[in-house]
Amino acid sequence: MKILFMSLLMGLSLYACKDDDMVDMAPPGVDFNYTPSSPVEGIEILFYSDPTEGSSPISEWHWEFGDANNSTSNKRNPYFTYTTAGTYTVKLTVKNQAGGSFEVSKTVEVAPPPKELITNIVWEFNNNTTVSKLNEGSSSPVIGDDGTIYYVEGNGSPVNTSKVVAVTDNGSTATLKWATATASYIANAPSIGPDGHIYVNTWQNANMVYKLNGATGEVMWTKGGRGASNTTPAVDTQGNIYHGSRLQSSDGGLYSWSPTGDKRWQIVNQGAFYTAPVLSKDETTVYALNTNEGKLWAVNTADGTMKWSESVGMGSGTHGSSLSMGADGTIYYTTNAHVVAITDNGATGSVKWSADVTGAAQSGVVIGPNGDLYTGAGAGLVSLNAATGGINWTYPLSTNESVPAVDVEGRVYIGATNGNLVVVSKDGILLKEIQLGDGVVNSPTIASDGTVYVEALSGANIKLFKIAVAESGPANSYWPMKGRNVKNTGQSK
Known part of the structure; x- marks a missing residue:
């Protein structure tokens, strides 16, 4: 009897403990x-x-x-x-x-809905050169001080039909100013020097870089090296240019030329540089991505000596990346697996952050008016936080060889592979799809009045389009489009 009584007391005690636990349970948070x-x-x-x-x-x-x-x-x-x-x-x-x-x-x-986007295709220009596909290297039109539009017909069939084309914008129509064929195909965008003349790289070793007269298209000089691809020349305020080479072997490297075609310096036997370089604000440093080594190089512009190199170590396949820079000097570039931010510490460089962004290699990073970053990738148009690299949103589309451009309202323009120029709000909302062709649409350029110029593949031709956009202009940001400005100079100021 005593044992049974004790057992009942213990059972009651256990039950009481359970009730107390329920009463004393930690509060939710x-x-x-x-x-x-x-x-x-x-x-x-x-x-x-x-x-x-x-x-x-x-x-x-x-x-x-x-x-x-x-x-x-x-x-x-x-x-x-x-x-x-x-x-x-x-x-x-x-x-x-x-x-x-x-x-x-x-x-x-x-917030209220984005402001209505009013666009109009003003004209399309076709130089009627037969091509096999759109030119590589995230090509984008460049605009001279007199309003002349220069673009590239690259990857021609045969290859020696690649041309640099100059077009006069008459307002509602466009007319051919000149077209100059190069000895080999062009796989990158042109840039414009302070003297108004055009620089472009080609695939061929013997004619790796051309300087063309902006008014006439006459070849002013051409220089040889190791051939070039996906590397739009950066141009400093003195007219010196900087570009990489294409060979994925010990022969590749980085080059600098004076406006008169004198070789200022070269760094060879270092592998390929399939990327567009960028210049520091004071123009004492040029940054370029060594594809073979997987390293970002910081090079003294005066003599070509190395300041530092920082290992990427984050994926491969860096062909086509168009480098860019933030107002604080952060260098941005893309690989097949990541978008990377690098800090220049003076004597060294360091990775600020890296973000997993598959298939971003053949694009580049641009900056919106609110400071967010945008790039093309395998999943579509991607928005990232500049401080952390965190992904804000992804707008799904198929894009290739297109560096986005951002306008003053924060709208992001990017070329798709289905012939559309796609416009997305700063929050990732589709605003408009503008049908231009039936193939790849390349990197758009936004003029000061908001006009968008862009190349698109239509059948066997590359066409140049002028698109009027109401109440627009380039974003008031540090790097709103490929090459930072309408001349593709890569100058960080």
């Missing part, structure tokens, strides 16, 4: 966030929540979205769409099994 981080009227928002450290298990979730209809949800991670722009207080209340509760509130700013 929670936090939430939402995406996109800059919500827009009419666009679905995902609200997502996670228990905070030390929280007891949460059994109930209750959301109040603060709109006029007093909308609610009992899902842990609900979707919700605001039909009107404004400021809303969102409250999440959670409970545990013991009835303990916790609530957290946040203010959500919902």
Whole structure:
């Protein structure tokens, strides 16, 4: 009897302990966030929540979205769409099994829809050169001080039909000013020197770099080396140019030439440089990506001596990357696996961050007016945070050989492979698809009045398009388009 009584007491004691545990259960705790981080009227928002450290298990979730209809949800991670722009207080209340509760509130700013994008294809120009595909190297048109538009018909069939073409923009029409054939095909974009003349690299060793008269198209000089591809020449304010070579062997390297064609210096036997270089603000340093070594080089522009090299170590296949720079001097470039930010510390370089972005190699990084970064990639157009490399959003599309361009409203223009020029808002919302051809559309250039010039493959021809955009212009940012400006100089100032 005594044993039975003791057993009953112990059972009651255990039961009492369990009740006490329920009463004394740790309170719940929670936090939430939402995406996109800059919500827009009419666009679905995902609200997502996670228990905070030390929280007891949460059994109930209750959301109040603060709109006029007093909308609610009992899902842990609900979707919700605001039909009107404004400021809303969102409250999440959670409970545990013991009835303990916790609530957290946040203010959500919902912006009105993006400003209507009004565009018009003013003209298209066709020089009627038969090509096998669009020229490589993220080619983009360049604009002279007199308004002449220069572009490239590369990868011609046969290869010696590649041309640099100059077009006079008459307003509503365009006429051919001149077209100069090169001895080998052109796999990169041209650039313009301070004297108004054109620089372009070609595949052929004997004629690796050309200087063409901007007014007449006459070949002023051509120099040999190791052949070049995917490397638009950077041009400093004195007219000196800097570019890489294409050979993936010990013969490749980096070159600099004076405006008169004198070789200032060369660094050879170092592998290929399939990237467009960028110049520092004071023009004492040129940065270029060595494809073979997987290293970013910082080279003294005066004599070609090495300052430092920083290992990429983050994927391969860096063909076509167009280097760029932020206002703080951060250098950005792309590989097949990553977008990378490098800091120049003076005597050394260091990786600031790297972001997993598959298939970004043949594009480049540009900067929007709010400081966000944009690049083309395998998944489409990608927006990244400049401070951390975190991905803000991805707009899905098929793109190749296109460096985006950003306008003053933060709208991002990028060429697709289906013949469309695609325009997306700064928040990743599709604004317009402009049909230009039936193949790849290359890198757009935005003039000071907002006019967009871009090349597109249409049948067997490369066509140049002029697209008028109302109330626009290049983004008020440090690097709004390929090469930073309409001359593709790669100057960081």
